[in-house]
């Protein structure tokens with residue numbers, strides 16, 4: 240029997256089996272899209288729910304090539320697939336979205352800073368420093384403290400140091416991996432962090448989510464509020480335009496998260512970029528007309544994008560980080576009994592200290608109430624009933 244194209248669903252190959260892939264899969268179900276997963280292990284978060292799973296190493300060209308065969312498009316749960324592998328996939332006719340030329344700006348903070356600065360996007364003063372002496376010279380020139388980052392491989396604050404003085408300048412160079420550089424940045428004395436999420440499709444359509452306020456603790460996102468309270472319309476549209484222009488300039492396809500730091504005078508500088516669904520967009524599953532996961536899939540399949548605007552005046556997302564509570568499904572009993580409008584998302588990951596194991600979302604018209612409910616539920620799930 241010949242295959243009938245009209246009933247063959249799109250197949251999206253997702254590299255990486257974390258919670259972002261799991262939630263992408265959840266959106267794919269509603270779209271009738273099939274997912275295929277290249278997972279780090281048989282039990283990782285997304286491998287528990289996707290039917291078509293390859294367990295393998297995303298740094299091995301043959302593994303990735305075999306995985307990609309038969310997929311309509313390849314996309315990502317994380318940014319760590321080597322550029323050379325993505326380029327050879329493209330050369331072999333595989334559709335990769337976002338493509339390697341865009342993705343490198345989310346993989347390499349030195350490349351990102353150079354490109355954004357050349358393009359006129361606001362960035363902190365920075366310099367790629369080859370050694371400790373150059374880092375000390377940078378700090379002495381721009382003033383301490385200094386932020387130092389590894390150019391590649393960092394996440395959730397791992398690979399970021401706040402250096403109070405020259406005596407700490409050796410830290411980033413300890414255990415520096417092959418091919419990784421150190422980027423020194425002026426310490427931005429921000430009053431808060433913001434996140435501007437946009438989605439762009441290959442045909443150039445783009446949508447912007449309302450800008451969120453994000454709270455990071457020890458480099459890990461713990462809370463978001465959408466829209467960011469107190470952001471003027473001018474500041475909000477300014478951040479959205481900045482993110483849209485970066486997406487267009489870099490040729491991003493799919494979701495682009497622009498992490499921003501806002502100073503007391505209201506101005507913003509770009510912290511970093513991510514090109515995949517982002518923790519600061521989890522609120523959109525329950526709080527927006529179209530979630531970031533669905534819009535990411537629509538974009539990589541070049542389908543018309545959905546409405547990114549909010550359903551309710553305020554949406555708060557609280558991350559559940561591994562704490563003393565291990566039995567999360569049972570702990571939900573209390574949370575749901577107390578709050579019938581609470582939305583909870585557990586990732587199926589074993590609880591380990593500080594690990595992202597789920598998130599909760601609340602929404603409504605009274606921000607204080609919405610926030611209190613989210614923080615209570617997230618706190619309870621982390622083993623802190625008094626939160």
Ligand SMILES: Nc1ncnc2c1ncn2[C@@H]1O[C@H](COP(=O)(O)OP(=O)(O)O)[C@@H](O)[C@H]1O
Pocket residue numbers: 363386388393394395396397398399424425426427428429432455458498510511
């Ligand atoms: N130049 C800077 N000045 C002040 N704080 C910064 C600066 N760069 C990063 N940070 C802080 O460190 C956090 C993590 O940095 P980031 O580059 O986003 O690393 P990661 O890739 O681990 O998320 C940011 O969310 C912000 O709180």
Ligand SMILES: [Mg+2]
Pocket residue numbers: 395498511
């Ligand atoms: Mg970050």
